[in-house]
Amino acid sequence: MNPLEMSGLELLRAAASGRLPQSSMAKTIPMSFAEVDMGYVKMTARAGVQHLNPMGGVHGGFAATVLDSVTGCAVQSALEAGVGYGTIDLQVKMLRPVPRDQDVMAEGRIVHVSRNLATSEGTLKSREGKLLATATATCFLKRG
Template identity: 80%
Template sequence: MNPLEMSGLDLLRALVAGDLPRSAMAETVPMTFLDVDPGYVKLSARAGKQHLNPLGGVHGGFAATVLDSATGCAVHSMLEAGVGYGTIDLQVKMLRPVPIDQDLVAEARSVHISRNIATSEGALKSSDGKLLATATATCFLKRV
C-alpha cells in the first residue's frame, strides 16, 4: 500500500483501520482518527503533562496542533491521489482552557476546494461537549 498512490480519503481510511502507521506528530500530540468521510474528519486527542506551559496549563500549541491536523485532514480527504497540501494560514481562537488527561474530540470540515487553494474549519471540544477552541485554515494544493 503506497500512500502516494492513494486518494486522501483512502489514505485516511487506511489510517483509521490501522493499515498504515500513525504519523510521528500523532505520537507527539496524541491523536487518533475516529471517523473519516469526504470533507470530514473526527479525531480524539489527549493533553498530558508534556504539553504543559510553565504556569501549569496546557500550552496553546496543543490545541493549535490538533486543529491544524484536523482541518488539514478534512482538506486531504477531498484530494485525489498524488495531490499534496500544506497549511498557509491557521487562525485559532482559544475559548476555554484545555484540560489535561481527558479525552478531547476535534471535528473539521472542508469548506472550499479549488484548483490551488482549499479552506476548512474545525472545533476542539471536551468530552462533555464544551467548546474549547475553533479554527479556520487555508491550504495550498500541490498538483503534479
C-alpha cells in the same frame, strides 16, 4: 499499498484502520482518528504533563496542533491520488482551557476547494461537549 497511489480519503482511512502507520505527530500529540469521511474528519486527543506551559496549563500549541491536523486532514480527504497540501494560514481562537489527562474531540470540515487552494474549519470540544477552541485554515494544493 503505495500511499502515493491512494486518494486522500483512501490514505486517511488506511491510517485510521491501522493498515498504514499513523504520523509521528500523532505520537507527540496523542491523537487518533474517530471518523473519516469525504470532507470531514473527527479525532480524539489527550493533553498530558508534557503539554503544559510554565503556568501549569495546557499550552495553546496543543489545541493549535490538533486543529491544524483535523482541518488539514479534512482537506486531504477530498484530494485525488498524488495531490498533497500544506497549511498556509491557521487562525485559532482559544475559548476555554484545554483539560489535562482527558480526551477531547476535534472535528474538521471542508469549506471550499478550488484548483490551488482549500479552506476548512475546525472545533475542539471537551468530553462534555463544551467548545474549547475553533480554527479556520487555508491550504495550498500541491498538484503534480
